Amino acid sequence: MGxxxxxxxxxxxxxxxxxxxxxxxxxxxxxxxxxxxPGDVLLVEGKGRISGSIKYLTQSTWSHSxxxxxxxxxxxxxxxxxxxxxxNIDEGVVSAPLSKYLHCQTRICRPVGLSEADCEKVxxxxxxxxxxxxxxxNVVDLMRYLFPWPVAPRWRRRTIALGSGDxxxxxxxxxxxxxxxxxxxxxxxKITHVESQTSWRETAEIRHSSxxxxxxxxxxxxxxxxxxxxxxxxNYKDMHWADLPEVHTGQVTLAPExxxxxxxxx
Numbered sequence: 001m002g003x004x005x006x007x008x009x010x011x012x013x014x015x016x017x018x019x020x021x022x023x024x025x026x027x028x029x030x031x032x033x034x035x036x037x038p039g040d041v042l043l044v045e046g047k048g049r050i051s052g053s054i055k056y057l058t059q060s061t062w063s064h065s066x067x068x069x070x071x072x073x074x075x076x077x078x079x080x081x082x083x084x085x086x087x088n089i090d091e092g093v094v095s096a097p098l099s100k101y102l103h104c105q106t107r108i109c110r111p112v113g114l115s116e117a118d119c120e121k122v123x124x125x126x127x128x129x130x131x132x133x134x135x136x137x138n139v140v141d142l143m144r145y146l147f148p149w150p151v152a153p154r155w156r157r158r159t160i161a162l163g164s165g166d167x168x169x170x171x172x173x174x175x176x177x178x179x180x181x182x183x184x185x186x187x188x189x190k191i192t193h194v195e196s197q198t199s200w201r202e203t204a205e206i207r208h209s210s211x212x213x214x215x216x217x218x219x220x221x222x223x224x225x226x227x228x229x230x231x232x233x234x235n236y237k238d239m240h241w242a243d244l245p246e247v248h249t250g251q252v253t254l255a256p257e258x259x260x261x262x263x264x265x266x
Contacts, residue, residue: 028228029098029099029102031228031229031232032098032102032106032108032228033083033098034228034232035108035226035228035231035232036068036083036098036108037068037070037110038068038069038070038119038120038123039067039068039069039110039111039114039119039122039123040067040068040108040109040110040111040226041065041066041067041068041108041109041110041111041176041217041223042065042066042067042068042084042101042106042107042108042109043061043062043064043065043106043107043108043109043214043215043217043218044062044063044064044065044066044101044104044105044106044214045061045062045063045064045104045105045106046063046064046104061105061107061215062107062214062215062218063214064086064088064172064214065086065172065173065176065214065217066084066085066086066096066101066172066176067084067085067086067122067123067126067175067176067179068083068084069083069084069085069123069126069127070083070123071083072095072127075095076097077096077097080097080098080099081097082095082096082097083095083096083097083098084096084097084098084100085123085126085127085129085130085175086172086175087132087134087172087174087175088134088172089134091134092131092132092133092134093126093129093130093131093132093133093134093175094130095127095130107218107225108225108226108227108228109217109218109220109223109224109225109226110223110224110225110226111180111185111222111223112222112223112224114183114185118183118185121182121183122179122180122182122183122185123179125178125179125182126175126176126179129175172214173212173213173214173216173217174209174210174212176212176217177207177209177212177216178209181206181209184206185222186204186206186220186222187207187212187216187217187220187222187223188207188212188216188219188220189204189205189206189207190204190205190206190207191203191204191205192204192205
């Protein structure tokens with residue numbers, strides 16, 4: 001059965017197309033580079049068939065995730081250092097430059113309060129997994145888990161084998177979830193309320209890493225969404241609107257559309 005699901009996963013993965021992203025607002029590579037910190041999770045909106053399925057099943061914009069670890073010594077593409085670690089279908093776990101997702105819609109999710117020592121452990125864990133293969137069976141399992149079958153979620157979860165069981169294979173969100181599990185940093189833990197005659201408290205239980213999807217970092221109450229435009233300082237008064245005149249050094253410069261309209265009238 002495991003081999004069958006692995007084969008199905010490979011067939012589904014074969015339908016994937018390279019991402020052809022068109023962000024609502026173009027990414028500023030300098031802005032991203034200045035904003036990202038080691039330990040940040042970069043979410044990406046892919047455009048392939050599998051990406052569309054993941055976005056539909058999770059009701060989210062995000063279909064891929066990568067961990068920012070900072071410049072890696074001796075690893076570069078066209079002179080640009082690799083700063084991301086990710087697991088992708090074509091190559092497994094690899095490092096990548098930031099410009100790889102310059103033309104994609106992205107979101108930065110930052111773990112709040114993560115200590116410097118634990119951040120180093122998270123980044124080291126991911127770095128040490130470079131070279132692992134991609135877990136195609138986990139693709140099928142994740143889709144089975146997310147698909148709205150007409151059974152209770154707890155029973156649906158029990159019918160899933162949680163990936164291939166091969167320690168040499170992994171998917172993108174599982175890789176990052178495992179890295180944060182090393183330092184017990186929460187993403188979306190299962191919270192249980194424990195009551196007794198004298199006290200009441202909450203206990204957290206870590207979910208299996210294979211059940212995480214990219215959107216979980218976005219909706220996690222423990223990760224903060226960081227937007228480069230706002231992080232670098234934003235003043236709406238500095239916006240240049242096409243239908244309003246621009247003022248430069250005391251002179252009024254009309255927008256091109258207004259100048260064309262005046263020329264036609266003249």
